[in-house]
Amino acid sequence: MSIELITLLYFVCLFVGLFLGLPVALGLGGTAVIFAAIFEPRSLLAIPSAFYYTPWNQVLVTIPLFLFMGSLIRFSGIAEAAYDAVYKIVGHIPGGLAMGTVKVCTIFAAITGITPPATITMGQIAYPSMLKYRYRREIAIGSIGAGGALGALIPPSVPFIFYGLLAKVSIGGLFLGGLLPGLMLAAFYIIYIGIRCKLQPSIGPAIPEDEKFSTRDKLHALLGIWPFLLLIFIVLGAIWGGIATPSEAAAFGAAGALCINIIYRRLTWKILRDSLETTVKLTGMGLWILIGANIYLNIFNSMGSQELVTSLVLGMPGGENGILIMMMLIILLLGMVMDDWAIIMLCTPLYIPIINELGIDKLWFGVLFIVNIQIAYLTPPFGFVLFWLKSVLPKDVSMGDVYRSVGPFIVLQVIGLILIYLFPQIATWLPSKLN
Amino acid sequence: ADAAEKYGKPDKVTEWVFQPCFDSSDAGWANGVVPWIEAVEKATEGSIKFKLQPSGAITSGSEAFSATSAGLLDVTACWASVYGGDMPEGMLAFGMAMGADNYRDAWAAMFGDPKYKIGDLVQKASNDRNLQWVGWSSQGPNAMFTKFPVHKYEDLAGKKMRAGGPQALFHEAVGGAPVAMGGGDIYTAVKLGTVDGTYWDTGGIDDMAFHEVIQYAIMPGWCPAQHQEIFLNLDKWKALNQWQRDRINDVFMSTYFETSRMHAVGVKDALKVLEKSGGTVINMSEDEVKRMRQLAIEKVWPKVAEKSELTAEGVKLWKEFLQDIGEL
Amino acid sequence: MKIWKLYEKSVNLIAELMGRIGWLLLLYCMFFGVVDVFLRYVLNSPSLWISTTVQVAMVFMACVGGVYAYNADAFVKLDLFYANFSPRKKALCDLVTVILTLAFLAVVIWKGMDAALLSVKMNQMTPTSVPIPVYPMKIFIPIAAVVMLLVVIKKIIQDIIILVTEKKTSPIHQ
Numbered sequence A: 001m002s003i004e005l006i007t008l009l010y011f012v013c014l015f016v017g018l019f020l021g022l023p024v025a026l027g028l029g030g031t032a033v034i035f036a037a038i039f040e041p042r043s044l045l046a047i048p049s050a051f052y053y054t055p056w057n058q059v060l061v062t063i064p065l066f067l068f069m070g071s072l073i074r075f076s077g078i079a080e081a082a083y084d085a086v087y088k089i090v091g092h093i094p095g096g097l098a099m100g101t102v103k104v105c106t107i108f109a110a111i112t113g114i115t116p117p118a119t120i121t122m123g124q125i126a127y128p129s130m131l132k133y134r135y136r137r138e139i140a141i142g143s144i145g146a147g148g149a150l151g152a153l154i155p156p157s158v159p160f161i162f163y164g165l166l167a168k169v170s171i172g173g174l175f176l177g178g179l180l181p182g183l184m185l186a187a188f189y190i191i192y193i194g195i196r197c198k199l200q201p202s203i204g205p206a207i208p209e210d211e212k213f214s215t216r217d218k219l220h221a222l223l224g225i226w227p228f229l230l231l232i233f234i235v236l237g238a239i240w241g242g243i244a245t246p247s248e249a250a251a252f253g254a255a256g257a258l259c260i261n262i263i264y265r266r267l268t269w270k271i272l273r274d275s276l277e278t279t280v281k282l283t284g285m286g287l288w289i290l291i292g293a294n295i296y297l298n299i300f301n302s303m304g305s306q307e308l309v310t311s312l313v314l315g316m317p318g319g320e321n322g323i324l325i326m327m328m329l330i331i332l333l334l335g336m337v338m339d340d341w342a343i344i345m346l347c348t349p350l351y352i353p354i355i356n357e358l359g360i361d362k363l364w365f366g367v368l369f370i371v372n373i374q375i376a377y378l379t380p381p382f383g384f385v386l387f388w389l390k391s392v393l394p395k396d397v398s399m400g401d402v403y404r405s406v407g408p409f410i411v412l413q414v415i416g417l418i419l420i421y422l423f424p425q426i427a428t429w430l431p432s433k434l435n
Numbered sequence B: 001a002d003a004a005e006k007y008g009k010p011d012k013v014t015e016w017v018f019q020p021c022f023d024s025s026d027a028g029w030a031n032g033v034v035p036w037i038e039a040v041e042k043a044t045e046g047s048i049k050f051k052l053q054p055s056g057a058i059t060s061g062s063e064a065f066s067a068t069s070a071g072l073l074d075v076t077a078c079w080a081s082v083y084g085g086d087m088p089e090g091m092l093a094f095g096m097a098m099g100a101d102n103y104r105d106a107w108a109a110m111f112g113d114p115k116y117k118i119g120d121l122v123q124k125a126s127n128d129r130n131l132q133w134v135g136w137s138s139q140g141p142n143a144m145f146t147k148f149p150v151h152k153y154e155d156l157a158g159k160k161m162r163a164g165g166p167q168a169l170f171h172e173a174v175g176g177a178p179v180a181m182g183g184g185d186i187y188t189a190v191k192l193g194t195v196d197g198t199y200w201d202t203g204g205i206d207d208m209a210f211h212e213v214i215q216y217a218i219m220p221g222w223c224p225a226q227h228q229e230i231f232l233n234l235d236k237w238k239a240l241n242q243w244q245r246d247r248i249n250d251v252f253m254s255t256y257f258e259t260s261r262m263h264a265v266g267v268k269d270a271l272k273v274l275e276k277s278g279g280t281v282i283n284m285s286e287d288e289v290k291r292m293r294q295l296a297i298e299k300v301w302p303k304v305a306e307k308s309e310l311t312a313e314g315v316k317l318w319k320e321f322l323q324d325i326g327e328l
Numbered sequence C: 001m002k003i004w005k006l007y008e009k010s011v012n013l014i015a016e017l018m019g020r021i022g023w024l025l026l027l028y029c030m031f032f033g034v035v036d037v038f039l040r041y042v043l044n045s046p047s048l049w050i051s052t053t054v055q056v057a058m059v060f061m062a063c064v065g066g067v068y069a070y071n072a073d074a075f076v077k078l079d080l081f082y083a084n085f086s087p088r089k090k091a092l093c094d095l096v097t098v099i100l101t102l103a104f105l106a107v108v109i110w111k112g113m114d115a116a117l118l119s120v121k122m123n124q125m126t127p128t129s130v131p132i133p134v135y136p137m138k139i140f141i142p143i144a145a146v147v148m149l150l151v152v153i154k155k156i157i158q159d160i161i162i163l164v165t166e167k168k169t170s171p172i173h174q
């Protein structure tokens, strides 16, 4: 059997399994095991290995810790109180809460180097509050998903570090290169939400005229946000003040949330138990997906499928643009089933020699690469942001709802990608100014 | 059954999967792994071929050593700072804290001089773990890269430095505060001041872009000649014919010196990159190196020696060697 | 039926127990994450073992959390079509796709035992300055997979019961 056919079947088997209702983690692992057993039996040894080396990755501890932080402030009602306060302040603007959510996600992106923390924390906190104020599901989910994906683009960013190491590009330069595109996308989301809700007020309704709040009320409301601001300050301050690594800062966030609960006299045994339960379940589920994705990649490589990637890229007609487009398409495809570091690890060594040959700016390409991974995370049918989002949202939200919600934001991401492609300065201007 | 088998190139081509514990961005890729592969393919006249994969492709870097022992991989290249928990004897080959000054001395102690032959201990330990040690390369100094100047080891006291495994033992011995963190976090941590610097292999600092965030390179660091080893699954070794095994043994020494020289050039280049971006290279005085060596032998070496009978024997031989060449 | 109820109960109990272990591991990661910073930033004497043991905790959390989550049906599914299936059809699909799950777990158990044995034989330690044994983690991986398998068997039986007891799709079930 040719490698093309094997690779195709490898994807098809996974797709079929997942659409028949097999959990994502088990679909990834199960498909990999079957193919390994048939085509490369000795690579079966790699499978238990992934259960050890995946969670061993230090940065992943941020997932349970931020989850715990989010659960604590959600179950205790602190998050709701904060959103109530925000509503008083920006509620007169249609879609104000959703725009605020994107802004908080942007701040979150400056805290974490990976995507899941912002998605899962905001999914827990922002979604119930937005629904409470009769925001339509799609705008609530879309703003959280798109905002959460910014985590990898706005520095600090773990994917940029991996890319920088492999492509031998300045990591500081890449960080700066990702900043403007990240802020640009955030602005796109905010503008889109604003316009959409202005035209269709039922999606993100403003406060009715007769319920408007006075300036005094608004100032008072500001006090209601303090625990929220304090948490952001603790986490951001710990990192940017050189006090803690991102993993430790996440521990600060969780411990901070616990302390705020105690100060507020909100902490009950039930809240603690619910938070622990939610966190451990979601962490276990998420880690199994990451483990499954690593196994899927290991077997993909063992079968020799990465050679297929190279031949696909080099076989693409249309010169430089054709090759670049093919590269982006492959990232988009792999982004469905692999984690960001895995795609970077797989594609960068294959792409960089070609990029060098073509004389393309590696920093610019790196930014395109990461923007593309963000898109891959959000595009149906599979994507890591989609998985996380679905798992933290209430049971009555189906995958179809999530797909419909992220659609417009994917369009915005693609517009962003095209803009960066047409105007490389968006990525390269800031690094060139500061180096 | 193969008594009549001829001594020479076999008809059958053997193909091996080679996954180091690092990826193509590491200096050990182009200056260590690739030259060794080319030498083996040439020496065995194409009867052995390699499929080289980056770390993480088949399994993670931290698992590469045991995966080779178990037969998931055929060949791996790794540092004992990574696999030392699986085989502490590897530290004898990696390089002791303030051990051999350069790769020629290291070769003499490990293989060259029949009086020491420390390499035999490492080979024995490898065989016990179903591995054959087939390649070696010196990567030059593993040094300190800091935001503060260091002229004597007391300058490191109280300083927070990213240091893993053996580096942390050394940093603790000089009174510093070692901090553990993943490789990907170091850049940001140094930049933001979470740590004051890092220990790293000198030839790799420009790959990690550390020159953007640190000010000083302190030579010769804590390990003047750091090494990387290549291991082959023992069953795969035994499946070769004698001619092939001899050819692989032949290239052990020649690739050692070839790749060590390549690394030495890489070290010079990396330091030039640092100086060009405004950094300073500090070479510690000979007396200071001697003091540090004394300290390392007193405080760090016993921790290697206590790991196993073989490491104890190896540490003893290393001490004798340094005494004999007058560095103690 | 009695035996089945007993089995269901026992599996739930084991999963719940694993979940509780997960709670402790989570609190460990939080508490010691903060302590680590305190030791380093305030006392200037960083610990050499905290960050490694947090990694160890994460490996165990993946094991126990996976079982806990799967038993509670918290594993994320792409229920694009699945969500609209009748209970019978869902059970039928589950019974088909469970082959992949069984293959997966079988390999984790079988190869996981090999890896655990190798780890014990090598006396595998972390390469950190304070060495921590690796084999407890490697041993726990196939054990967690066995417990996971018990949960899978529970779900298989549940699906079979649905197939046997539920009538063919009638509008009432929609």
Ligand code: NA
Residues within 6 Å of the ligand: A108, A109, A110, A111, A112, A113, A114, A150, A151, A152, A153, A154, A155, A156, A157
């Ligand atoms: Na970020």
Ligand code: NA
Residues within 6 Å of the ligand: A332, A335, A336, A375, A376, A377, A378, A379, A380, A381, A382, A383, A384
């Ligand atoms: Na996708």
